[in-house]
Amino acid sequence: MAAETTFHLPEHMKGEADIVRCFCCDLGLAEWDAQDDPWVEHARHNCRCLFLKSEKGEDYVNEIYNPKHPVLEDKDSRLKTFAGVWRTDIEQTPEILVDAGFFYTGEEDTVRCHYCDGGLRNWEPKDIPWEEHARWFPFCKFVIKMKGREYIDEIRIKHEVFSVLKSTSSHVFF
């Protein structure tokens, strides 16, 4: 990786792998890949750094794709959280839930999104995971990336009609 002005290599670290640190927030990063962008990595690991915010601006930081659970970003690792523990009498299979971004928390039928950390439980047979995700967590960037904003709007309109008819307050939590 080429040297970046945002990072400096402290004296005591010289020659130690490829660790660099931010002088402002003290964030340390190592194991750089050729395609890593130092600004993006900085924002992903510490979006609150004041230097980052002043250099790149609030909007840039907010736009960075930054999952709350990066270790569960790939489908296989999410699928493993369901293996052998998810109830088989629930209409929503692990495959469908994983596809919609969720992993199993281990508690009853509670799942959470690997990106926004939004939780859903008390699944009813007709609940569609993507719809519930888009409906309750419309600002989740995983939903926006995978389904698009138009889909989110459609779901919102569809459920505005339904919400008058039934209360689902026990279904969603933050």
Ligand SMILES: [Zn+2]
């Ligand atoms: Zn920093």
Ligand SMILES: [Zn+2]
């Ligand atoms: Zn989400």
